[in-house]
Amino acid sequence: MKRLPAILGYGAAVLTIxxxxxxxxxxxxxxxxAAATTALRIDPIYSGGEPARTLARDGYQIVVYKPVxxxxxxxxxxxxxxxxxxxxxxxxxxxxxxLDLDGNGRPDCVVSFQVPRDPKAKLQVTVEPLTALVLPMHxxxxxSFSSLIARVNDTVVVRVPxx
Amino acid sequence: MPDQARSIVLAPPRGIGRSLxxxxxxxxxxxLLFTPVLRQPGLPAKLAALIAxxxxxxxxxxxxxxxETYRWxxxxxxxxxxxxxxxxxxxxxxLRSSMSIPIEKMISGxxxxxxxxxxxxxxxxxxxxxxxxxxSILPTPSNPHSIAMMVAxxxxxxVVLGKAWCSYGCFFGGLDEGFSSVAKKARLRKIxxxxxLVPWAILVAVVxxxxxxxEPIYCMWLCPFKAVTEFPAVRSVQxxxxxxxxxxxxxxxxxxxxxxxxxxxxxxxxxxxxAFQSIFSRTSIFDIRIDKEKCAAGCVLCQNHCPTxxxxxxxxxxxxxxxxCTRCGACVDVCRKDAAVWHIKGTPVGLSPERARLxxxxxxxxxxxxxxxxxxANALQKLIGLLV
Amino acid sequence: MAIPNSFSFELFGAKKRNMYVLSRRxxxxxxxxxxxVNGVSSVAEALALGFGSGPVCLASCGPVLLPWLxxxxxxxxxxxxxxxxxxxxxxxxxxxxxxxxxxVGAAIPVDPRTRTLVFGLANFGFAALFGISAFLxxxxxxxxxxxxxxxxxxxxxxxxxxxxxxxTLGFLTGLNLCPPFLAAGVRxxxxxxxxxxxxxxxxxxxxxxxxxxxSLAISPLRRFSVVPTVARMTMGALAIYYAxxxxxxxxxxxxxxxxxxxxxxxxxxxxxxx
Numbered sequence: 001m002k003r004l005p006a007i008l009g010y011g012a013a014v015l016t017i018x019x020x021x022x023x024x025x026x027x028x029x030x031x032x033x034a035a036a037t038t039a040l041r042i043d044p045i046y047s048g049g050e051p052a053r054t055l056a057r058d059g060y061q062i063v064v065y066k067p068v069x070x071x072x073x074x075x076x077x078x079x080x081x082x083x084x085x086x087x088x089x090x091x092x093x094x095x096x097x098x099l100d101l102d103g104n105g106r107p108d109c110v111v112s113f114q115v116p117r118d119p120k121a122k123l124q125v126t127v128e129p130l131t132a133l134v135l136p137m138h139x140x141x142x143x144s145f146s147s148l149i150a151r152v153n154d155t156v157v158v159r160v161p162x163x
Numbered sequence: 164m165p166d167q168a169r170s171i172v173l174a175p176p177r178g179i180g181r182s183l184x185x186x187x188x189x190x191x192x193x194x195l196l197f198t199p200v201l202r203q204p205g206l207p208a209k210l211a212a213l214i215a216x217x218x219x220x221x222x223x224x225x226x227x228x229x230x231e232t233y234r235w236x237x238x239x240x241x242x243x244x245x246x247x248x249x250x251x252x253x254x255x256x257x258l259r260s261s262m263s264i265p266i267e268k269m270i271s272g273x274x275x276x277x278x279x280x281x282x283x284x285x286x287x288x289x290x291x292x293x294x295x296x297x298x299s300i301l302p303t304p305s306n307p308h309s310i311a312m313m314v315a316x317x318x319x320x321x322v323v324l325g326k327a328w329c330s331y332g333c334f335f336g337g338l339d340e341g342f343s344s345v346a347k348k349a350r351l352r353k354i355x356x357x358x359x360l361v362p363w364a365i366l367v368a369v370v371x372x373x374x375x376x377x378e379p380i381y382c383m384w385l386c387p388f389k390a391v392t393e394f395p396a397v398r399s400v401q402x403x404x405x406x407x408x409x410x411x412x413x414x415x416x417x418x419x420x421x422x423x424x425x426x427x428x429x430x431x432x433x434x435x436x437x438a439f440q441s442i443f444s445r446t447s448i449f450d451i452r453i454d455k456e457k458c459a460a461g462c463v464l465c466q467n468h469c470p471t472x473x474x475x476x477x478x479x480x481x482x483x484x485x486x487x488c489t490r491c492g493a494c495v496d497v498c499r500k501d502a503a504v505w506h507i508k509g510t511p512v513g514l515s516p517e518r519a520r521l522x523x524x525x526x527x528x529x530x531x532x533x534x535x536x537x538x539x540a541n542a543l544q545k546l547i548g549l550l551v
Numbered sequence: 552m553a554i555p556n557s558f559s560f561e562l563f564g565a566k567k568r569n570m571y572v573l574s575r576r577x578x579x580x581x582x583x584x585x586x587x588v589n590g591v592s593s594v595a596e597a598l599a600l601g602f603g604s605g606p607v608c609l610a611s612c613g614p615v616l617l618p619w620l621x622x623x624x625x626x627x628x629x630x631x632x633x634x635x636x637x638x639x640x641x642x643x644x645x646x647x648x649x650x651x652x653x654x655v656g657a658a659i660p661v662d663p664r665t666r667t668l669v670f671g672l673a674n675f676g677f678a679a680l681f682g683i684s685a686f687l688x689x690x691x692x693x694x695x696x697x698x699x700x701x702x703x704x705x706x707x708x709x710x711x712x713x714x715x716x717x718x719t720l721g722f723l724t725g726l727n728l729c730p731p732f733l734a735a736g737v738r739x740x741x742x743x744x745x746x747x748x749x750x751x752x753x754x755x756x757x758x759x760x761x762x763x764x765x766s767l768a769i770s771p772l773r774r775f776s777v778v779p780t781v782a783r784m785t786m787g788a789l790a791i792y793y794a795x796x797x798x799x800x801x802x803x804x805x806x807x808x809x810x811x812x813x814x815x816x817x818x819x820x821x822x823x824x825x
Binding site: 010035048071142 | 272
């Protein structure tokens with residue numbers, strides 16, 4: 001009985017070594033699969049949120065995402081809606097599109113930007129509000145997470161700030 | 164070690180044959196580990212894997228032969244910390260021609276995850292199921308260092324090493340350990356032990372603020388290692404201020420203060436992840452104990468040589484190190500009376516400390532080879548690729 | 552789908568979406584939220600809204616409340632009294648804002664510029680109080696209740712300056728205008744009388760206050776001597792952060808007219824969206 005703590009201690013030490021050896025072989029895969037089953041998601045301020053609806057156009061699509069709110073008065077980024085044009089390679093050279101952001105059938109803003117042939121060229125977007133919902137943007141590139149235009153893989157991502 | 168002490172290991176060196184025998188399990192494991200890399204095409208990858216394998220084995224052999232831990236572990240740890248930025252920055256420059264993080268990468272989830280943000284994620288994840296850090300949850304071809312992978316790695320490290328992550332796993336800690344080894348003597352000797360509480364205050368502050376703002380406050384404002392990894396592009400007063408803070412913290416806490424004090428000042432007096440990891444210090448089966456009967460009154464060599472000030476008079480009286488102990492082995496190697504010893508919980512203190520040390524080193528070195536060894540090999544591959 | 556600034560969070564699997572509409576006049580809502588609020592259903596709604604918003608309120612107020620509760624060695628009952636005073640101050644902040652808004656005929660003054668100014672002042676207040684608490688030496692400590700001068704448990708020990716801590720901190724957090732508060736504000740503004748609005752707010756507040764009770768768990772932790780020291784150090788760090796926020800808000804408030812004129816001056820991320 002007196003030796004039991006020592007036996008358990010040595011046993012735990014050996015198991016620790018076994019965990020170190022075997023862990024990389026099995027543990028990472030198990031944990032990753034478990035993580036995939038949780039409802040965890042990347043903060044929408046980075047990922048842009050979830051798609052709300054897709055609009056078909058001639059040769060490309062426009063995906064309007066659900067609004068991402070400002071969650072805290074201390075948070076430096078404001079509310080926004082992400083809009084994605086895909087594929088970027090099939091876009092016309094200039095886009096100027098009235099868009100309905102809240103799904104009520106009326107356009108809330110007009111989004112305009114040029115699409116240079118060079119995929120590494122800097123993009124700039126202008127947003128003209130049509131309702132009080134949207135804040136204006138004039139030739140904005142990537143000011144912040146809530147107002148930007150960026151080429152992400154083969155898409156053009158625009159984030160329109162909301163009031 | 165502080166004050167240029169040399170380790171005093173009272174037992175004679177172990178025989179070469181016996182040392183080789185004890186090194187054999189590590190040799191076999193690391194060979195298995197590096198075999199896939201050895202099979203890769205290209206001479207740089209093969210050479211890098213061989214060198215890294217030989218490097219890790221040699222250090223372990225020397226640990227067995229000399230019965231010292233701290234000196235050889237420190238060589239590995241400093242090498243890891245200087246090699247990591249080489250490999251990391253190389254990949255950034257190759258991909259983006261810049262160390263700054265473009266916003267496109269954050270949107271697409273192609274930013275690697277850093278373990279230091281783990282404590283900050285917990286409350287927002289519990290409340291809203293969102294992870295307030297850019298990246299991808301699952302590994303992707305463009306981002307193998309996903310959040311799930313790094314958290315899994317951290318969990319494994321915590322089970323195996325506990326707080327010893329700060330001596331065998333953290334690829335930043337070796338930087339201030341390296342700079343603390345440069346000077347022969349400490350120029351600043353008197354350090355108020357209250358400074359040890361600052362990491363806890365930083366931890367509480369960044370956890371609470373991150374929960375309130377849904378921003379990774381530590382990464383945005385306080386991480387000294389942004390100076391040697393990646394950072395948001397400086398395009399505004401705020402990002403300029405952030406960059407200035409990163410540089411100032413790096414130079415102050417990682418370079419200058421370790422040089423002056425010969426202590427790991429960033430780790431001991433600032434790092435909130437270290438404070439977080441201290442919570443798991445007591446979960447590890449391995450620890451360091453101080454045999455009060457063997458301890459010479461008033462000696463305090465162990466206290467003077469601990470890089471993280473994890474030993475004080477009260478802890479010596481209690482016969483153990485503080486929860487901030489990183490199991491680096493400095494105190495054990497410097498103790499002249501064999502009073503500071505390696506220990507497995509549940510066993511009598513001082514009974515077969517060398518056996519406890521061996522078992523601890525097997526666990527620690529297996530992890531170090533898997534994690535740190537692969538980082539060293541990756542960086543070596545880049546460097547060798549330049550020459551070959 | 553009603554937007555913008557909708558606030559949603561998931562708690563223990565139960566998804567709750569709080570909607571609120573920004574409007575300058577309480578008798579006109581762009582999204583049609585205004586409806587008759589009466590009796591029991593309005594109290595139940597306020598309570599549900601408050602309880603659902605509580606975790607977010609606690610997260611928002613946590614940086615202010617928790618380090619401060621941890622900073623002084625007190626027994627559990629004294630901590631409970633402090634928490635009650637803090638929550639009372641927070642309620643006073645909420646109600647004061649609601650009364651002012653009602654008096655000027657607006658739903659909630661959600662003009663970004665006004666909000667920025669109020670927010671900035673609150674942040675400077677936090678920074679000042681925390682800075683005093685963290686950095687000023689103490690000649691005598693307010694200890695157990697009944698000893699010393701129970702002036703609502705002071706911050707600092709200088710005889711010349713003894714701000715009442717609990718109420719002040721609570722009041723400042725009440726001015727924070729977090730999304731749950733704004734959601735409650737819009738609902739309350741839909742009531743027909745000031746007393747109805749205040750009642751709605753008060754019940755909403757009770758719903759949120761339940762979530763603050765676990766903060767009493769700090770009390771037993773204070774038997775560890777390091778806890779008050781760490782708490783004070785935390786307050787020192789937070790004082791610096793709140794001072795920075797206050798400066799940013801002040802800059803944003805000052806520069807907003809220039810920005811509205813079309814000259815875009817990007818000072819900080821906070822300015823662009825404050």
